[in-house]
Amino acid sequence: MGLKRNVSLATALRYKGQGPFLTYILHRIGGLGMAVFITIHILASFVGGKAGVFVNSIYENWLFQIFIFFCVLFHAINGLRITLLDLFPKLLEHSREAIWIEWAVFLPVYGLAVFVIVHTALGG
Amino acid sequence: MANVHQFDVVVVGAGGAGLMAGLYASRGAKTAVISKLYPTRSHTGAAQGGISAALGNYEEDKPEWHTYDTVKGSDYLGDQDAIEFMTNEAIDAVLELEHMGLPFDRTPEGRISQRPFGGHTNNVTGKPVRRACHAADRTGHMILQTLYQQCLKNNVTFFDEYQVLDFLIVNGKAAGVVAVQLATGELHTFHAKAVIFATGGHGRIFEVTSNAYAYTGDGAAVLLRRGLPLEDMEFFQFHPTGIYKLGILITEGVRGEGGVLINGKGERFMPKYAPTVKDLASRDVVSRAIYTEIREGRGVNGRNYVYLDVRPESVIKYAAQDGRTNPDGTPYTITGEQVLAKLPDIIDFCRVYLGVDPLTQMMPIQPTAHYTMGGIPTNKYGEVVIDDKNTIFPGLYAAGECACVSVHGANRLGTNSLLDLVVFGKHAGLKAAEYANKADFEKLPDDAEAGARSQFEALRKGSGKENAFDISNEMKKVMFDDVGIYRSEKGMKDALEKVRGLKERFTQVRVTDTGKIFNTEMLNAWELGNMLEVAEIITECALNRKESRGGHSREDYPERDDKNWLKHTLVWKKDGKTVIDYKPVVITKYQPKARVY
Amino acid sequence: MQVTLKIFRYNPEVDKKWHYETYDLDVDEKERILDLLELVKGHHDGTLSFRRSCAHGVCGSDAMRINGRNMLACKTLVRDVGDKITVEPLLGLKVIKDLIVDMEPFFDNYKKVLPYFINESPLPADGKERLQSPEQRARFDETTKCILCAACTTSCPSFWASDDYLGPAALVTAHRFIFDSRDEAASERLHIVSETSGLARCHTVFNCTMACPREIQITKAIGELKMATLTGKVD
Amino acid sequence: MATTKSRTLPLTKRGLNFEMFMWMITRLTALAMYGLILIAVIGALIMGARTQMNLADVMRWAFMPNVTHVQDTNVPDLAPWSTPFWKLTASALLLVATAHGVHGLVVICDDYIVSSRGRQIVRWISIAFMLTMMSIGAYLIWTS
């Protein structure tokens, strides 16, 4: 009998897609990350008390902030790219350029944010 | 027996001819189409330039001119009744394809667009005429896709990846075929009243070829083994423009759009050989011209290739010299974008395989093995005939490149093959269904699979001293060098000896793969057996024909000899010996005369 | 030049598990990966199995993963991929033997989108062709190029997740007919491709477009289909 | 000239179903979120965020302009930050983001879950989840 058709996550990630494949993966991580985080955050605020404080302490942690800010910013910028490309399919021909622009916008903004977060964390 | 299927009609091959036959047969009878490849992988998909029909969408054109051009192209060896039949059906055939949804390119009026092609002329002025209906440079692809799609629409039954190994004859009638299912290695018997062969050609026996790996002459070899004859096997077409060394085809459409051939000294040489139509002369003429240039030392850098130039500035320059005009009478011009739009795939091939951009550079080309004119003899309804009196073999049909109607005679005109597929594929399908509805099933022999099985077993028993891959390469080389564009007594005798030696060595080959599932080693070895068989027959027939005609051109007999050789060759294999006989050519309106372009 | 060719091997009749086999070959940089496979089969191991036919990128038989990306073995030259070459079967389809995968699910999906011309209206009175302007013809030219090689569909993460997803190739075919001005079944096809396992599963990943050996702008074609379901514009 | 009959399909003939409708909603909510975030950022700047808040706080506010998100900052007067206008803006963001996010989860599940029954279950769960999150969120916004 043949092998199964299933593609494991490890194999899938080894596929040499290009720019848009990477952004897709990151977009998904970003969306999921936000969804999970926001859910927990709202629930924690609602429940309050010890649990709430504990969750908020994670949320104040600068490492976590670097992660969640990545999720937010990347998902938002990439989401805008997707939305524009989708609404005007003609632009899909220029996907390569769109990816470049996306990174050109994302990297400085995120870099600045990380700098500020780390700076704040270290400086108090 | 476990794997027996019963159908009224069985079609072997799912290229243009097989699908057309399947489509028409299935309307009248229970039909199955068997193919060793997925239908869309068939070689029809590689055809580039177009399909001919005298639609006259740009300028005046008529079926009679098409008939005459084809007769002339065939070097008068084509059967004129069949040619007339085909060219008359051409217009309806092309329109039918359009009605099936085939996306032809369009004229500004919204009609099917046409382009000039080698050998297609206005009979009054002798100037090239636009007769090739095209869909960019992938007309064959579109035909294949469209026909396959229509078959799906009409619920034709397919057996994909089943390779037919044997043809069953009972009481002198067709009784079915035996095939191996590639995925399981199981043999299947297809019990049928009528069998249509549409297995394509055998161009893989040559070293430099435009043909697919699948072109191993299976159909011809299977029938030959069962005692049926083949017709005109010595006639094989070499296309003038294949990519240097690789053989990948550069369509004649390139020259149709104004491309010209240039030799190593930078001269355009075709006007020397064909003063009127120049680069658009018939294929055999152009191929020989290129070879002559090369042999006389005018190849590029002393090597065996020349250039094909379709750079817009060259096209415009030479078009002006030729006085070529647009339909409205203005001088013919072309831009890089137009070339790209009309020949996108060709441009792509050159960029990928040569790293050459045809819009700014010339393409290195050399003649490449291309088309099998000979094959299974049939009449114009696709019924297989088995002797010089055209006796019909009941229940057996053939169409497409594997068949020899003969409409292509000694040399096929570009775009006539696709036409051949749809016209004769259709009639073979209709006839087969008609026959099947009247006939009864013959009783299958007790062990129908025996023939097929023993062929495979032989391949397992060899000593293993010899390597199939090497044998195959040696055959290809000797066939291309000695039974190729130019042939001579001595060269062919050597070749025959060599091929016979290779056949002998082939019995020592052993297939190492003992499995059943996709045993491609076994299948390739079996196909090599077919190729060796066909190669030997071709060489023998070519040695036998002592004249030059169309694709068969002998250095020792450079002239056409209508007195002795205006006849078709028929060849049988009887008890391991080759038997050659002849059949008259049907001549109706056009008496043979010298062929000048 | 000297190359190392690493090939995914699996023989269902012998092996329990797949493995890789490595071959050192001396080849020309202009040779196709397909030539290399033929060479291995001819001289090193006859049991190596793969599909091929036309050898110049028009029949769609030999799509496979070469250095981790879907390509046609006959349209990829050694000089395009370097001297370390890894060849593996397509993803998301069951491996039958070595580089041969089960194509049935792929063709099943293709068959779902009514992949044939539908126009039941009477033919033009003169019996000739249905008219179509060059612009109307150009509208769907791109998607007529598809050779059903499956390189696209098997590079798509959504298809890896489930072969229920019609996949880019089937959508390309749908596009070819929906935007053909002569065809009359655009609506039926749009209903089919907008099902749960259709357009909505495409996340603009572009792996398909990058893999397509015919350089079809697949993602764009899918994008046009998406917009067509919303705006109803099919010309 | 070839026929030029208009080829725009009427609404019922486009295959416009739940999937494609939600596909569009995802893009529209994405744009709406951009709009709302822009409003929040501009509002914050007008209210003096530039000198009174650090970047993290601004971001927090921008993505959910709820007054609790500025409580720990140097802003002296929280009143302008907790007007009904901001509560409405926050609620709008909550609605839009939840719908977008939950549907995003449904899409991801649909990629992997193939049985129609499985998909049904996921849908019901997500609707329940979405309603819960919306109510809790609204409660938090309007009680803070």
Ligand SMILES: Cc1cc2nc3c(=O)[nH]c(=O)nc-3n(C[C@H](O)[C@H](O)[C@H](O)COP(=O)(O)OP(=O)(O)OC[C@H]3O[C@@H](n4cnc5c(N)ncnc54)[C@H](O)[C@@H]3O)c2cc1C
């Ligand atoms: C590169 C190229 C360009 C061309 N361009 C043109 C052109 O512009 N115009 C033109 O008119 N002609 C052209 N031709 C010629 C024309 O395309 C072919 O002659 C024609 O397509 C042959 O069609 P067919 O149906 O006979 O065979 P194919 O399409 O090759 O089909 C053969 C079928 O038989 C099946 N088969 C073979 N052996 C077996 C077996 N043992 N068991 C089961 N099935 C089997 C195969 O699977 C396949 O389905 C071109 C040819 C080439 C190679």
Ligand code: HEM
């Ligand atoms: C400005 C803000 C945002 C923009 C522009 C945006 C844009 C998008 C777009 C365009 C998609 C569709 C992707 C696709 O179809 O492949 C998407 C998916 C998704 N979004 Fe957002 N989004 C934003 C905010 C959010 C927020 C706040 C959440 C979390 C609650 C979220 C969660 C998700 C999830 C889970 C998906 C599905 C991911 C996937 O299918 O890969 N998004 N987003």
Ligand code: SF4
């Ligand atoms: S769209 Fe491209 S990649 Fe996909 S099957 Fe067709 S030709 Fe292959």
Ligand code: F3S
């Ligand atoms: S890779 Fe897949 S997700 Fe869409 S853009 Fe291509 S079909």
Ligand code: FES
């Ligand atoms: S062999 Fe035909 S596409 Fe590669």
